[in-house]
Amino acid sequence: xxxxxxxxxxxxxxxxxxxxxxxxxxxxxxxxxxxxxxxxxxxxxxxxxxxxxxxxxxxxxxxxxxxxxxxxxxxxxxxxxxxxxxxxxxxxxxxxxxxxxxxxxxxxxxxxxxxxxxxxxxxxxxxxxxxxxxxxxxxxxxxxxxxxxxxxxxxxxxxxxxxxxxxxxxxxxxxxxxxxxxxxxxxxxxxxxxxxxxxxxxxxxxxxxxxxxxxxxxxxxxxxxxxxxxxxxxxxxxxxxxxxxxxxxxxxxxxxxxxxxxxxxxxxxxxxxxxxxxxxxxxxxxxxxxxxxxxxxxxxxxxxxxxxxxxxxxxxxxxxxxxxxxxxxxxxxxxxxxxxxxxxxxxxxxxxxxxxxxxxxxxxxxxxxxxxxxxxxxxxxxxxxxxxxxxxxxxxxxxxxxxxxxxxxxxxxxxxxxxxxxxxxxxxxxxxxxxxxxxxxxxxxxxxxxxxxxxxxxxxxxxxxxxxxxxxxxxxxxxxxxxxxxxxxxxxxxxxxxxxxxxxxxxxxxxxxxxxxxxxxxxxxxxxxxxxxxxxxxxxxxxxxxxxxxxxxxxxxxxxxxxxxxxxxxxxxxxxxxxxxxxxxxxxxxxxxxxxxxxxxxxxxxxxxxxxxxxxxxxxxxxxxxxxxxxxxx
Numbered sequence: 206x207x208x209x210x211x212x213x214x215x216x217x218x219x220x221x222x223x224x225x226x227x228x229x230x231x232x233x234x235x236x237x238x239x240x241x242x243x244x245x246x247x248x249x250x251x252x253x254x255x256x257x258x259x260x261x262x263x264x265x266x267x268x269x270x271x272x273x274x275x276x277x278x279x280x281x282x283x284x285x286x287x288x289x290x291x292x293x294x295x296x297x298x299x300x301x302x303x304x305x306x307x308x309x310x311x312x313x314x315x316x317x318x319x320x321x322x323x324x325x326x327x328x329x330x331x332x333x334x335x336x337x338x339x340x341x342x343x344x345x346x347x348x349x350x351x352x353x354x355x356x357x358x359x360x361x362x363x364x365x366x367x368x369x370x371x372x373x374x375x376x377x378x379x380x381x382x383x384x385x386x387x388x389x390x391x392x393x394x395x396x397x398x399x400x401x402x403x404x405x406x407x408x409x410x411x412x413x414x415x416x417x418x419x420x421x422x423x424x425x426x427x428x429x430x431x432x433x434x435x436x437x438x439x440x441x442x443x444x445x446x447x448x449x450x451x452x453x454x455x456x457x458x459x460x461x462x463x464x465x466x467x468x469x470x471x472x473x474x475x476x477x478x479x480x481x482x483x484x485x486x487x488x489x490x491x492x493x494x495x496x497x498x499x500x501x502x503x504x505x506x507x508x509x510x511x512x513x514x515x516x517x518x519x520x521x522x523x524x525x526x527x528x529x530x531x532x533x534x535x536x537x538x539x540x541x542x543x544x545x546x547x548x549x550x551x552x553x554x555x556x557x558x559x560x561x562x563x564x565x566x567x568x569x570x571x572x573x574x575x576x577x578x579x580x581x582x583x584x585x586x587x588x589x590x591x592x593x594x595x596x597x598x599x600x601x602x603x604x605x606x607x608x609x610x611x612x613x614x615x616x617x618x619x620x621x622x623x624x625x626x627x628x629x630x631x632x633x634x635x636x637x638x639x640x641x642x643x644x645x646x647x648x649x650x651x652x653x654x655x656x657x658x659x660x661x662x663x664x665x666x667x668x669x670x671x672x673x674x675x676x677x678x679x680x681x682x683x684x685x686x687x688x689x690x691x692x693x694x695x696x697x698x699x700x701x702x703x704x705x706x707x708x709x710x711x712x713x714x715x716x717x718x719x720x721x722x723x724x725x726x727x728x729x730x731x732x733x734x735x736x737x738x739x740x741x742x743x744x745x746x747x748x749x750x751x752x753x754x755x756x757x758x759x760x761x762x763x764x765x766x767x768x769x770x771x772x773x774x775x776x777x778x779x780x781x782x783x784x785x786x787x788x789x790x791x792x793x794x795x796x797x798x799x800x801x802x803x804x805x806x807x808x809x810x811x812x813x814x815x816x817x818x819x820x821x822x823x824x825x826x827x828x829x830x831x832x833x834x835x836x837x838x839x
C-alpha cells in the first residue's frame with residue numbers, strides 16, 4: 206500500500222468528488238425531452254423538473270408547464286455561470302475552499318450524528334431494554350480532580366482485582382480487599398437486576414458488552430474505575446404501576462394485627478383508598494390511595510419489594526399481606542407497562558433517552574465511529590520505538606520516517622506524516638508522548654471527515670456538491686457582475702451621461718440642533734446665540750444642553766420642513782420635541798441642488814447598470830457555450 210498525506214482526504218474531496226457540474230443522478234434511459242443544449246450536451250426535462258422541485262415557486266395564476274418554461278432560462282444561466290467559474294479556476298480559489306471546508310466539515314459532523322450515531326444510540330437502547338442483567342462490580346473511587354498518580358494506582362488495583370476474579374476468587378472477598386471503603390464498607394458489590402438506562406452510560410456499555418460469566422477490563426465512570434462481572438441475563442420484567450398499604454414493623458404483634466385488620470377490610474369490600482388513608486403508615490402515599498408509581502428493577506426501590514411487585518398476580522384486586530424485613534405490604538398492581546404499537550415504543554425510547562441526556566452525542570463519538578468504520582490500526586511496535594527515542598529530540602524520529610505508524614481505510618500513514626504534523630502543530634513539544642500521537646490520529650480522522658462522509662452518504666455528497674457549486678456561482682456574480690471595479694468604465698460613464706437626471710443631489714441643509722429639559726437653560730442658550738455666540742461653543746457654556754450637528758436632504762422629514770423656511774444664521778422657534786424636552790435649530794448652510802459628478806455617483810451608477818451588465822454577460826455566455834433553449838419541449 207502506498208502511504209497517503211494528511212491532506213489527501215481534503216484534496217480528493219474537493220477536486221474529485223465536488224468539482225464540475227453536479228451529478229444529478231437522472232435516469233435518462235428513456236431519453237425524455239431535451240429542453241436545452243449547452244455545447245451540444247443535452248439538458249433533459251427530467252433534470253429541469255428535479256431542480257425546479259427543490260425550490261418550487263408556486264404561481265396559482267400559471268400552469269406547471271408555464272412555470273417550468275419560466276424557470277428554464279434561470280437554470281441554464283446557473284449552469285453557464287458554473288461552467289465559467291470552473292473555467293476561471295474558482296474551484297481552486299483558497300478562500301472559497303476554506304469557506305467550503307468549514308461548512309462541509311460542520312455538515313459532516315451533523316450528518317453522522319443525525320443519520321448514524323443517534324440511530325445507533327436508539328437501536329442499542331431498544332435492544333438492551335428487552336433484557337435485565339445481574340452483575341457485581343469492584344469499584345476504586347476516583348474523583349474528577351484526582352492526581353495522575355492516584356488515577357494510575359486505582360487503574361492498576363482494578364487490574365489486580367480482575368486477575369483474581371478470573372483466577373476464581375470469591376467476588377465478595379475481592380470486593381472487600383480492592384474496592385474503596387466508605388465507613389469501613391466496600392462501595393462495590395452485588396447489584397440489583399438492571400436494564401438499559403438504569404446506570405451511567407460507561408458502566409452500561411461495559412456491562413452489555415459482556416457474556417454471562419465474563420469479567421470486564423477496568424472501565425472509568427464518574428464514580429471511578431469499575432471491574433464488572435456479569436452473572437446472569439434474563440428477559441426484562443416490565444415496570445408495573447403500583448399502589449400499596451404499608452406498615453412499619455414493631456417488636457410486638459400490634460402492627461401485624463393492624464395490617465391483618467386492613468387486609469380483612471379489603472376482603473370485606475371496603476374501598477382501597479379509604480383503607481389506605483386509614484391504615485397505611487406511609488405518609489407520602491396514604492392520602493393518595495397508596496400511590497407509589499412505576500416500579501421496576503434497577504429503580505430506587507428495595508429489591509425484595511420489586512420482587513414482590515413482579516410476583517403479584519395480574520388481575521387480582523390486591524395481593525396477600527406480604528411480610529418483609531422492613532415491614533408489611535399489601536400491593537395493588539394498577540397497570541403493566543406495554544406499548545400499543547411501534548410508534549408508542551419509539552416514543553417511550555426517545556423520552557427515556559432525552560431524560561438520560563443521551564441524545565446529545567459529541568464530535569468524539571463521530572471520530573470513534575469513523576475509526577471503527579475505517580478499521581484504524583496502530584503499529585504498536587513502531588509506536589513504542591518512536592516514543593522511546595523521542596527523548597533525543599524529534600530529529601531522532603527521522604530513521605523511522607518510512608515506517609508505517611497506522612492504517613486507516615486500508616491506507617498507510619508513516620512516521621513521516623507524524624513528523625509533518627508535529628512540525629505544523631508544535632507548541633513547544635519537547636518529548637513525544639501518547640497524547641501527541643492521539644492528537645495526530647484525531648487530526649487524520651478530522652481531515653478525512655468530508656471524504657468519508659461523501660462516500661458513505663450520497664445525499665450529503667449531493668448537498669455539498671450543490672453548496673460548492675453555489676459558492677462558485679456566487680464568486681462568478683461577485684467578480685463578473687456585481688464588482689464595480691470589473692465593469693467597463695467607458696460603458697459606465699456613457700450610462701451615467703444618458704441618465705444624468707437620476708444622479709441629482711437635492712437641496713441640502715446643514716444645521717445645529719440644541720435640546721434640553723430645562724426651559725430656563727434652553728431659553729438662555731437661545732438668547733446667547735441671538736447675541737452672536739458661535740453655535741459650536743454653546744455646549745462649553747451650557748453643559749446641560751445636548752448639541753448635534755447634521756445635514757438633511759429628505760423633504761419628507763420634520764426637520765426639513767422647519768429648515769426650508771429659514772436662511773443661514775437663522776434660529777427656529779423653541780418647540781417641544783417629546784416629553785419634557787425643548788428643542789430649536791440653527792441653520793448653518795444651504796447647498797443648492799446639483800448633478801453629482803461621475804466619481805460621486807460611481808457606485809450608484811454601477812448598481813443601476815448591474816442588470817444590463819448581467820444581461821450582457823449572460824448573452825456572452827450563451828454564445829460562448831453555444832446554448833440553445835427549447836421551451837416548447839416542456
